[in-house]
Amino acid sequence: xxxxxxxxxxxxxxxxxxxxxxxxxxxxxxxxxxxxxxxxxxxxxxxxxxxxxxxxxxxxxxxxxxxxxxxxxxxxxxxxxxxxxxxxxxxxxxxxxxxxxxxxxxxxxxxxxxxxxxxxxxxxxxxxxxxxxxxxxxxxxxxxxxxxxxxxxxxxxxxxxxxxxxxxxxxxxxxxxxxxxxxxxxxxxxxxxxxxxxxxxxxxxxxxxxxxxxxxxxxxxxxxxxxxxxxxxxxxxxxxxxxxxxxxxxxxxxxxxxxxxxxxxxxxxxxxxxxxxxxxxxxxxxxxxxxxxxxxxxxxxxxxxxxxxxxxxxxxxxxxxxxxxxxxxxxxxxxxxxxxxxxxxxxxxxxxxxxxxxxxxxxxxxxxxxxxxxxxxxxxxxxxxxxxxxxxxxxxxxxxxxxxxxxxxxxxxxxxxxxxxxxxxxxxxxxxxxxxxxxxxxxxxxxxxxxxxxxxxxxxxxxxxxxxxxxxxxxxxxxxxxxxxxxxxxxxxxxxxx
Amino acid sequence: xxxxxxxxxxxxxxxxxxxxxxxxxxxxxxxxxxxxxxxxxxxxxxxxxxxxxxxxxxxxxxxxxxxxxxxxxxxxxxxxxxxxxxxxxxxxxxxxxxxxxxxxxxxxxxxxxxxxxxxxxxxxxxxxxxxxxxxxxxxxxxxxxxxxxxxxxxxxxxxxxxxxxxxxxxxxxxxxxxxxxxxxxxxxxxxxxxxxxxxxxxxxxxxxxxxxxxxxxxxxxx
Numbered sequence: 001x002x003x004x005x006x007x008x009x010x011x012x013x014x015x016x017x018x019x020x021x022x023x024x025x026x027x028x029x030x031x032x033x034x035x036x037x038x039x040x041x042x043x044x045x046x047x048x049x050x051x052x053x054x055x056x057x058x059x060x061x062x063x064x065x066x067x068x069x070x071x072x073x074x075x076x077x078x079x080x081x082x083x084x085x086x087x088x089x090x091x092x093x094x095x096x097x098x099x100x101x102x103x104x105x106x107x108x109x110x111x112x113x114x115x116x117x118x119x120x121x122x123x124x125x126x127x128x129x130x131x132x133x134x135x136x137x138x139x140x141x142x143x144x145x146x147x148x149x150x151x152x153x154x155x156x157x158x159x160x161x162x163x164x165x166x167x168x169x170x171x172x173x174x175x176x177x178x179x180x181x182x183x184x185x186x187x188x189x190x191x192x193x194x195x196x197x198x199x200x201x202x203x204x205x206x207x208x209x210x211x212x213x214x215x216x217x218x219x220x221x222x223x224x225x226x227x228x229x230x231x232x233x234x235x236x237x238x239x240x241x242x243x244x245x246x247x248x249x250x251x252x253x254x255x256x257x258x259x260x261x262x263x264x265x266x267x268x269x270x271x272x273x274x275x276x277x278x279x280x281x282x283x284x285x286x287x288x289x290x291x292x293x294x295x296x297x298x299x300x301x302x303x304x305x306x307x308x309x310x311x312x313x314x315x316x317x318x319x320x321x322x323x324x325x326x327x328x329x330x331x332x333x334x335x336x337x338x339x340x341x342x343x344x345x346x347x348x349x350x351x352x353x354x355x356x357x358x359x360x361x362x363x364x365x366x367x368x369x370x371x372x373x374x375x376x377x378x379x380x381x382x383x384x385x386x387x388x389x390x391x392x393x394x395x396x397x398x399x400x401x402x403x404x405x406x407x408x409x410x411x412x413x414x415x416x417x418x419x420x421x422x423x424x425x426x427x428x429x430x431x432x433x434x435x436x437x438x439x440x441x442x443x444x445x446x447x448x449x450x451x452x453x454x455x456x457x458x459x460x461x462x463x464x465x466x467x468x469x470x471x472x473x474x475x476x477x478x479x480x481x482x483x484x485x486x487x488x489x490x491x492x493x494x495x496x497x498x
Numbered sequence: 499x500x501x502x503x504x505x506x507x508x509x510x511x512x513x514x515x516x517x518x519x520x521x522x523x524x525x526x527x528x529x530x531x532x533x534x535x536x537x538x539x540x541x542x543x544x545x546x547x548x549x550x551x552x553x554x555x556x557x558x559x560x561x562x563x564x565x566x567x568x569x570x571x572x573x574x575x576x577x578x579x580x581x582x583x584x585x586x587x588x589x590x591x592x593x594x595x596x597x598x599x600x601x602x603x604x605x606x607x608x609x610x611x612x613x614x615x616x617x618x619x620x621x622x623x624x625x626x627x628x629x630x631x632x633x634x635x636x637x638x639x640x641x642x643x644x645x646x647x648x649x650x651x652x653x654x655x656x657x658x659x660x661x662x663x664x665x666x667x668x669x670x671x672x673x674x675x676x677x678x679x680x681x682x683x684x685x686x687x688x689x690x691x692x693x694x695x696x697x698x699x700x701x702x703x704x705x706x707x708x709x710x711x712x713x714x715x716x717x718x719x720x
Contacts, residue, residue: 279579283551286578290599291509297603298517319509450530450553452506 376414504534531555
């Protein structure tokens with residue numbers, strides 16, 4: 001099709017730098033497919049129309065021939081008994097045209113052929129026995145063989161005719177010869193020819209017009225898509241907060257735009273988290289470094305008292321401890337985040353681990369005067385990794401102590417419920433605002449945005465808890481109310497034989 | 499020169515105070531945004547050092563509020579953030595400069611000097627008549643002879659020389675040369691002025707500090 005080359009150009013222009021391989025644009029493809037389908041359908045329709053018209057036209061002639069033949073046969077059977085003795089002179093043509101016949105044939109244009117019938121008798125071998133006068137020197141073509149009446153288009157001299165070939169049989173049924181009758185079909189042929197010409201010429205014109213129209217329409221209907229593309233292209237890492245304007249109609253394009261927007265939302269969120277993570281991590285790592293570096297630099301600028309040195313060095317050691325705790329926690333996270341690590345699940349009694357963890361946290365709890373109570377059934381078994389379990393309880397308890405005021409209590413309860421074991425750690429601490437609850441499991445996330453070092457945390461504890469719990473298929477939920485306290489629930493699957 | 503440090507990290511706050519005081523600055527500390535902002539609005543400081551992430555009001559907000567109140571004091575951000583957009587954001591909020599943690603103390607001092615130099619185009623060297631004061635080396639010369647001063651005396655002289663040809667009221671002198679822990683008894687100024695005058699007289703730069711009775715003191719070029 002002539003349109004295609006142009007379309008390739010169009011496609012390349014738009015795909016441009018993005019796509020190296022030039023390909024048909026969507027609008028051209030739609031137009032092409034639509035046009036091909038229509039072309040096939042139209043070809044079928046045109047063919048059908050042409051052959052229907054042809055059949056109708058010829059059936060008209062065939063009826064006429066039928067009438068003529070039966071007339072002749074009737075005459076013959078009424079008249080003489082001799083098979084060959086026909087009256088093949090046409091009454092009408094005789095009366096109308098008579099001897100001018102030859103002259104008339106030379107002047108084809110003016111002859112009224114509708115009234116003409118040609119008749120011819122042929123022996124079984126094809127020898128012409130008799131023919132009507134208007135045939136003059138021409139013969140009707142004979143096709144040997146056949147027991148049935150046969151209609152077909154043929155020529156008589158220069159004239160297009162529709163002819164019938166009727167076998168003539170004697171009383172015993174043996175074919176003696178054939179009667180051929182024909183009528184000229186000049187007008188009909190002209191009409192059919194014209195029809196054919198019209199159809200053949202209009203076909204490509206229609207297809208071409210259709211292709212162009214479809215492309216324009218397709219172009220119009222996908223213009224909103226282009227707009228979506230254009231606005232999506234403008235969105236980069238720097239302006240991720242931009243969104244694609246939603247179309248007015250709630251159609252597929254609306255859904256497309258809404259989907260892209262939702263994707264952007266998630267992307268922006270991920271970028272934001274990543275940025276927050278980097279910023280928080282750098283704060284946690286650089287603050288103790290800055291403190292150390294500054295303290296030591298100021299210390300060595302001038303000679304000082306021995307006590308002064310000792311005091312500052314002790315401070316530096318404390319800062320170093322803090323840093324190594326941070327590095328330890330980071331390494332724990334890093335180790336369990338590399339995919340190879342699996343939990344070594346075994347049957348354990350969480351009660352024992354809770355008691356041990358409470359024991360280890362005791363000095364800190366004592367310092368802030370926070371009693372930790374524990375109630376639980378005699379024994380209950382869950383499947384978990386004992387080492388990971390220790391870390392989980394320690395981190396949760398450490399948080400509970402960190403964020404609770406002196407003199408408040410922390411209580412741990414272990415209870416059996418259907419199919420699972422529930423462990424809840426409840427504190428009466430400062431609590432977490434509801435809007436921040438969803439983020440407390442993120443690495444380095446701290447509710448205190450200033451990340452003050454006073455509490456001694458880095459924001460990694462709950463991230464570690466979550467990571468380890470996930471590895472052991474322990475469900476962790478956290479509920480909290482500001483000023484009232486925080487509850488962390490661990491739901492273990494009870495140890496079954498596995 | 500009086501500096502306010504707003505920093506919640508006790509280790510950093512402490513070494514800043516120690517180090518800066520050894521450099522003859524009067525240093526006030528604030529450990530959260532709220533009290534820091536109050537102090538910045540209430541007192542007249544020559545420089546603010548503000549940590550970005552502090553409890554209460556963020557460092558950025560402190561900076562904005564200070565600028566909103568029309569205080570054009572040099573402000574240096576301390577930050578662990580090092581993303582370009584954070585730095586641009588901080589500077590756009592009205593900070594004069596920023597320094598990334600961990601930083602070298604000497605660099606901080608240099609940046610402080612840059613900020614203090616803003617108002618005296620002559621550079622670090624301050625002069626008044628034959629008197630020249632070098633805030634970097636903390637040396638004072640009268641002609642070519644060096645005058646040995648105590649830190650407080652030096653600070654007082656430096657302040658007066660920086661504000662030469664302007665009357666320095668007693669309360670302003672107290673605000674800029676002594677830190678917040680000093681009670682508001684301004685008679686201590688007279689004591690130090692006396693010490694200064696004696697040492698200057700001795701070196702041949704007498705009569706440079708003049709008394710404006712009932713108001714304060716002034717250093718004149720001639």
